[in-house]
Amino acid sequence: MSTHPTTPSQTVGPYLHIGLPWPDGPFAVAEGTPGALWLRGTVYDGAGAPVTDALIETWQADPEGRFDHPDDPRGPRNLPGFRGLGRCPTDASGSYGILTLKPGPVPGPGGDQAPHVDISVFGRGMLNRVVTRLYFPEEEAANAADPVLNSIGDPAARATLVARREEDGYRLDIRLQGADETVFFDI
């Protein structure tokens, strides 16, 4: 087997807004879809200032824990109207919002994983994306058994991945740096 070396990452820079946002980016499902909920949050830098030029992307399973993808060994499943991907630039207050459905549990190497959403953060001043996950606060038992959450020893660090319930969805603030820095993954 030959291995070709990969292409390096570079920052999205300050002008990502002309290229990356889509009008329907924040809508993994259309407004009015039964079960639709908002995932919201603010991105902060190491000085606690909101990051107003970042881009958030979310990727997740559907409510049954399935993916519309040929590499899902259970077979691809297309849930009409559901994209799995959300994409939202942060606004003047550093905030993002993605309308989606709550994912179901996803099989993993140690049994089912708790429902989760993979999140990429891109931004000026970031030479590569950073990756984190969002977990749901009401899934206490599933979260307690989740192998990824359990691989994080410090309970305070683990808590940075668990969203807070809000009226029409959930909130997960992302802190790129600092005392309450979000847990980021080596992906």
Place this chain on the structure above:
Amino acid sequence: MSTTPDGAHRPDGAGPAHGSAPRTGTRAPGLHVPGYVRDHDTHPPLDYPGYGSTALRHPKRPLTLLPHTLTEITAPVLGGDRLGAHDHDLTRQHEGEPQGQRIIVHGQVRDSDGRPVPHTLVEIWQANAAGRYRHTGDTWPAPLDPHFTGVGRVLTDAEGRYRFVTVRPGAYPWKNHRNAWRPAHIHFSLFGRAFTQRLVTQMYFPDDPLFFQDPMWQSVPDERARERMLARFDYDTTEPEWALAYRWDIVLRGREQTPFESEEEVLEDDE
């Protein structure tokens, strides 16, 4: 080249918590899926003092190793419905033609095993020929071009090939250091077929005189890896009396070879 995950050599101190990462296919009850190679050595560190804006925007804690589960080995399957009629040709998005040197930019997207990455979305954005972006944040005194937006999208074909027509972007100043100029570049964004393959990068032009002072270019630690961001002039693809051409191939992460990978997939590896 070794594909053994080894984040311990990352110079930024934000490398993975485990110096030697476990394979993602460790045998245990549950669903095992083949993971993707980890290519830390290719990428710039998140903490790079030469690029001032990284200072407050890089995690200081070690990254936590994420095993590749179904969520990480899948990605959105996006169709042609995302594309507009002239998304592949940035010189035809307005009534008139933009100023500048017309160029064809094309190449193939493959993974590190040499497999083409077909039907994946490639998005680009760039400055105009004078080095100005059509963005409210870009206010340096170079002219905007009423006939140039600077945004393109295509899907790769069945062989992973892409092709854009555009104009060569200009260099532009920025405030990172005294008399700082960005070399001419085109921003590229790719999804690949897995969350692990997601890549945002920049394509540069050969023989640019500005690399020596550009922290973006220099943030890539390995000089050979920097060269992989460089397009090559492609005379064979130029169109007589119409356009010059550059070729830029992009390599995304390939599959980790595990004992669980099917023989069929190994046989598909034809390069």
